[in-house]
Amino acid sequence: MIHQRDVIGRLPVYKPGRPAAPGAVKLSSNENPFPPLPSVVDAVVAGLDGIQRYPDLGAAELTRRLAEHYDVDPGEIALGAGSVEVAGQLIHASAGDGDEVIFAWRSFEAYPILVQVAGATPVPVPLTADERHDLDAMAAAITPRTRLVFVCNPNNPTGATVTAEELTAFLAKVPAEVLVVVDEAYVHFDDDPRSANGLEFFRNHPNVAVLHTFSKAYGLAGLRVGYAIAPAAVAANLRRVGVPFAVSDLAQRAAIASLDAESELELRIREIVAERQRVTAALRDGGWRLVDSFGNFLWLRTGDDTERVDGVLHAHGVVARAFAGEGVRVTIGSPEANDRFLAAAADALATAPVAAPVG
Template sequence: MVRQREVIAELPAYKQGATPSSADVFKLSSNENPFPPLPSVVASVVEALSTIHLYPAMSAPAISQRVAEKFGVDVDNVAFGAGSVEVAAQLIQASAGTGDEVIFAWRSFEAYPILVTVAGATPIAVPLTADDAHDLDAMADAITPRTRLIFVCNPNNPTGTGVTRAELERFLERVPADVLVVIDEAYVHFNRDENTAEGIDFFRRYPNIAVLHTFSKAYGLAGLRLGYAIAQPTVAANLRRVAVPFAVTDLAQRAAVASLDAEAELGERIDQIMAERGRVSAELAAGGWKHSDSLANFVWLRTGAQTDDVNAALTEHGVLARAWPGEGIRVSIGSTEANNRFLAAMATLQPTP
């Protein structure tokens, strides 16, 4: 038998949201943008189809320049990958290896422990607080001489909770200067908390900060796979060194530029998603369901032992959510019709005291 790494066989596979079996089933399990691509974005992709026989530019010059201008940084500070999850992998591979440790909150983004283990490093999962938020004091306590990287997911996936400026400031006072702290802001566009820790602000003030963004959520380019990090030039250069060559397609690059050109239109869509989030949250609260005040494009229900029953009821009503047995359920904010179906399903249930 061909020898393989034993640790890989023990890894849980990353679980993608279930695929609807019919048009009458709503997929609210993957935090996808419910709106179709803007016509201008589609046009930019169609225009690029005639050159798909050619390799894309690995340096992604046009979108790199636009992102740099948007955040007031140098192009050398920006590194791209096929989705923010691939950039997260780059950050881990460039920072940690055998014997090193990577700290993150748990439960948080499902890929963190998988990516860390694949890199040969040791994942250190620090439990969330009772309010489903990052326990930054406990995360600071978990730092050892072997710590190389720390992820702070803000807002947190799957709980939707946020980290404030003051909380992150206190945390960074305890983090050694040679440990890279990654502020993962996949859902930043839905976060309007005036006290939130803004990654780019901390990047400007701390040399050991990297910020992680994606075009999958608010920009609605999940199927094209594009994410990026803003980091110090030495870090960004290493991300480019470990990146999969040609992983960022020309289609993705062009669609991202077109999306930045259309940010006003996209902003209107984000406002609609947030309005629906508020409506859904209010109805859940009125029904007695325990849930976090989400800062993202989903809601997190603390269903505990009731999780399997609630998830079964949602499935029966044609709603696909993301459930973690014994913990809770994450439900994406979809179209008004999808959200109504979800709320109608929840109305058939009674929360356990």
């Protein structure tokens, strides 16, 4: 038998959001409901006649534009095929056999998978009762083997934020040699005035890195562009462990065009946030109890009732992301898709009111 690492066979397979059957609406993957902007489409089409060639390995123009956008040095930026690939780079560059990586749980599903692929040990720390990072418990979990801590803000799948005050207190407890990664995949939707700003912490703490993506607010999930803003020595190592040519030329073109279209994209972000607020209010008026979300999704803590609730949604043609025994995450989609979800959620509560989720 061909030798394979034992740990790989024991890993859970990353579960993407289920595809939607004909006539159903897909609210399972936190995708942007809007089609690409025409200017972004034009930029991609202009690059089609060059796809026989490799992209710019260093993505020099995109790196330069990002550096200007955030007023950082280009050497402090490392790119990858989505922020999940860059998260993998951070882990591979920081942790290996015998090392530990801390993260809240439940949080981004890929964290424990990526950590184990790197040969390190995942250390999940349960969320608080109100679905937030328990930073005191995360600080207490740090050991001499800790190499990396992920702070997902807003947290996926609960949507809760970490405040600036909380992150400041947490960093005061973290040893200088431990890298803290603020994963801000959903930062564009975060209108919590108390929320920590990862870039500010990066500028003021030498052991902080920030993760961003073009997949969510920018609507480029299918092209895969993410990046870290990190201390220069860390960013250099990310480029060393990254997959060569992972960010295609089309993806680089689309990302640059998206940066040029920030004002148009901001209007779309406001619409999604307004829909999130509308759907949240409607759910609460209907009897659901849920925490405020600051991503482009909502979290229903359904516990042991998760399978039934997901089944009701599915019967209504609504595909959400269910986490068995825990809850259901529902992406904010178009107004029509959101109304369909609200009808399904009302049905789920009406058919089993004693199982009403708490939050």
